[in-house]
Amino acid sequence: MVSEKEELVITKLKDGTVIDHIPAGKSLDILNALGLLKDKDRKIAAIMCVKSRKLGKKDLLKIEDFYLESKILEGKIAIIAPGSNISIIKDYILISKHEVSISDRLVSTLRCINPDCISNAKEDIKSRFDVLSRFPLKVRCHYCERTFCDDGIVVDV
């Protein structure tokens, strides 16, 4: 939860997306993955390292006039910040709210770190990974068939 005092400095979101329960320190990674770090015209509130009953400390993002409905983008958030919530707000009303999830197959979500993988060649090709396990996350590249976990899993930005 954001404390009452902290809430006072953040304007209530009229239209857009709130991403809550982000593990502390991951909000900038999410903005980068969503391609919003370089978007100078977008109003974004990034609240970082606030107290959370669930996580101890958490980040929170409020993004104006941005509706996160792409499964690919949601997959990226699920990899960076598992357990986070996405809320869609329209005219101050909560339209939908759900926890991000990782599908069995991740398309255009991750980048294979194997330099010899065809998915890194100059070809018209989308990355594809099969999820072998979720806890801990372990994935296999559909093309080079290599298995990755931990630092080997890189979100495509």
Place this chain on the structure above:
Amino acid sequence: MNFKGRSIISIRDLSVDDITNILGTAQKIESLTSQSPSKTLNIAKGKVIASLFFEPSTRTRLSFETAMQMLGAKVIGFSGTEGTSVKKGETLKDTALTVAQYADMIVMRHPLEGSARYVSEVAGIPVINGGDGANQHPTQTLLDLYTIAKRKGKISGLTIAMVGDLKYGRTVHSLAYALSLFDNIRLIFVSPEELKMPKYLVDEISKKQNIDIVETRDISDEVLKSDVIYVTRIQKERFPDPQEYHRLKSAYVIDAKLMEGAAKNTIVMHPLPRVDEISTDVDTMENAVYFPQAGNGVPVRMALILLLLGYDV
């Protein structure tokens, strides 16, 4: 399982029934060709098969092209990219789409991992992977299994020792995985600590039912008495210290003196090329099957071509 129109990209795509079907078809083909005066079967006459070898190959390309010729198919293609549009910067996709206008099937080898999978997704015709970098070489695995089944009469219930570089060798990775699909297999992995079978693979195949895995550094009596000794080359470039390479290399040499301790019916296999890891004095022993093993590539590849083109044998 109907193979018509499918591609053979990875051993992981095949079930044990698929493998049994392919090996059974290869056996029939070998029997039919031995009865044919010309040693050929013109079953695939009128078909055009593209042999696209983006990097050098001896056994794989020659045995594929022999298989194509023995089936009566026309062969087009290249070995090495010199003189092709690849040198002009053409993408793999464009090369595949172009070749698919001329051919009924593509057999390819390419240095990038996953390249054959990609071509199979864009070309619209069956693709057989003849090796994609360090990743997969499924027809090698199938001819290895065919050799084992032919020499031993079965695959299930056998003890197979794999000796040498188990870390980097794609051949032993695929073969170990394929063997784990069969029942009551005992695998003995013999390698120096630095070249052990990757943990992810050992973990994965350990989960299969009825498989027994032993990892050791020594060519023990049990290794010599196993049904199959599958030897791989230890590559010099894997070692920063040349002295370390020479020490390890000499520890894993199969020679006639060592083979005195082997069982009479133990077979010695090798995917070739060999360098020093099997001494030439083993070549004339009954245990040595590595050259016939290479020869088995022809009926196995004939079987695959026919199955993917939809022919019955």
